Amino acid sequence: xxxxxxxxxxxxxxxxxxxxxxxxxxxxxxxxxxxxxxxxxxxxxxxxxxxxxxxxxxxxxxxxxxxxxxxxxxxxxxxxxxxxxxxxxxxxxxxxxxxxxxxxxxxxxxxxxxxxxxxxxxxxxxxxxxxxxxxxxxxxxxxxxxxxxxxxxxxxxxxxxxxxxxxxxxxxxxxxxxxxxxxxxxxxxxxxxxxxxxxxxxxxxxxxxxxxxxxxxxxxxxxxxxxxxxxxxxxxxxxxxxxxxxxxxxxxxxxxxxxxxxxxxxxxxxxxxxxxxxxxxxxxxxxxxxxxxxxxxxxxxxxxxxxxxxxxxxxxxxxxxxxxxxxxxxxxxxxxxxxxxxxxxxxxxxxxxxxxxxxxxxxxxxxxxxxxxxxxxxxxxxxxxxxxxxxxxxxxxxxxxxxxxxxxxxxxxxxxxxxxxxx
Numbered sequence: 001x002x003x004x005x006x007x008x009x010x011x012x013x014x015x016x017x018x019x020x021x022x023x024x025x026x027x028x029x030x031x032x033x034x035x036x037x038x039x040x041x042x043x044x045x046x047x048x049x050x051x052x053x054x055x056x057x058x059x060x061x062x063x064x065x066x067x068x069x070x071x072x073x074x075x076x077x078x079x080x081x082x083x084x085x086x087x088x089x090x091x092x093x094x095x096x097x098x099x100x101x102x103x104x105x106x107x108x109x110x111x112x113x114x115x116x117x118x119x120x121x122x123x124x125x126x127x128x129x130x131x132x133x134x135x136x137x138x139x140x141x142x143x144x145x146x147x148x149x150x151x152x153x154x155x156x157x158x159x160x161x162x163x164x165x166x167x168x169x170x171x172x173x174x175x176x177x178x179x180x181x182x183x184x185x186x187x188x189x190x191x192x193x194x195x196x197x198x199x200x201x202x203x204x205x206x207x208x209x210x211x212x213x214x215x216x217x218x219x220x221x222x223x224x225x226x227x228x229x230x231x232x233x234x235x236x237x238x239x240x241x242x243x244x245x246x247x248x249x250x251x252x253x254x255x256x257x258x259x260x261x262x263x264x265x266x267x268x269x270x271x272x273x274x275x276x277x278x279x280x281x282x283x284x285x286x287x288x289x290x291x292x293x294x295x296x297x298x299x300x301x302x303x304x305x306x307x308x309x310x311x312x313x314x315x316x317x318x319x320x321x322x323x324x325x326x327x328x329x330x331x332x333x334x335x336x337x338x339x340x341x342x343x344x345x346x347x348x349x350x351x352x353x354x355x356x357x358x359x360x361x362x363x364x365x366x367x368x369x370x371x372x373x374x375x376x377x378x379x380x381x382x383x384x385x386x387x388x389x390x391x392x393x394x395x396x397x398x399x400x401x402x403x404x405x406x407x408x409x410x411x412x413x414x415x416x417x418x419x420x421x422x423x
């Protein structure tokens with residue numbers, strides 16, 4: 001068993017990375033930064049200027065803003081100024097009312113908001129909001145993670161803030177992740193139950209409306225049952241896709257995020273919960289599997305970074321594959337095998353922003369997670385002679401994250417160029 005001090009550090013890290021969020025975390029982080037700048041100004045600003053990193057811009061362009069029926073940054077910024085409270089963190093817009101929405105639309109029509117790409121080098125996750133009224137001006141800056149405010153005229157080198165934050169965190173490895181999830185006293189990890197409550201509730205609430213591409217509901221319909229059957233597989237992808245549909249479609253439904261992403265939180269949670277229910281696992285087995293899934297995702301993100309060119313569903317699906325393998329009765333070696341099987345398959349899936357079609361990518365990730373778990377339980381594992389997979393599971397993960405964080409940078413630039421130059 002891991003010692004008490006190490007367990008406490010891991011638990012502190014999980015509490016930092018697994019937090020509630022309403023809506024896509026990138027526009028919510030911009031709204032949060034706006035709310036902070038407005039609070040510092042003390043009055044409603046006459047002008048708001050947002051300077052954003054390319055990855056923030058990419059992830060906020062095409063996603064629904066909860067409770068508004070609108071997409072993109074202008075409405076998120078306007079609402080952040082009008083009703084946002086920075087103490088709410090990523091639930092910054094939870095006080096939204098119809099009256100506030102109308103005010104925000106009017107604010108946009110008055111051309112008070114300017115959005116631009118941050119010039120020069122900065123973190124991949126960088127938000128700078130300048131609020132002004134008369135000759136008064138206040139600036140708020142978020143960098144490194146979605147709720148991390150920094151002070152000063154921050155022109156940070158790319159990744160500098162994130163690396164500084166991670167220096168204070170416990171450095172995980174796969175053995176530590178597994179041992180913590182499998183052996184920590186149950187009372188110390190029971191809080192992960194809240195992720196199940198929130199994210200499975202999001203899947204249920206999604207069925208009450210028509211959100212995004214309705215992928216989750218489509219998989220539940222008679223035509224799809226003729227293709228996928230009435231199976232554990234169809235139930236897993238339906239419940240996971242439904243929650244994503246609602247979140248990307250702008251439903252006012254909170255979810256438990258992971259490493260700054262609600263979709264990653266959903267993908268690390270719902271497949272594990274549905275499998276545990278269908279497989280009749282015990283409550284303890286489910287809680288340990290959820291912890292394994294979420295902590296694996298956090299571990300991978302430590303070397304990948306909060307935002308990258310690699311789709312976050314790759315990371316979260318690896319986590320859910322570990323959790324499902326555990327629920328199937330898999331030991332540490334089989335969990336590692338499932339990780340390697342995932343890396344051999346999904347590496348290279350690009351992130352082209354947060355949007356309704358993210359549910360399609362999540363479905364692909366979860367499908368691969370189930371396949372990887374089945375292969376691992378059959379004793380099948382992609383070998384170190386194949387592709388980027390290494391004999392060491394930790395080195396295999398580093399190979400994955402090196403590709404996502406470094407080698408795919410030019411891919412990221414081209415994706416943003418394509419997204420911003422379409423007619």
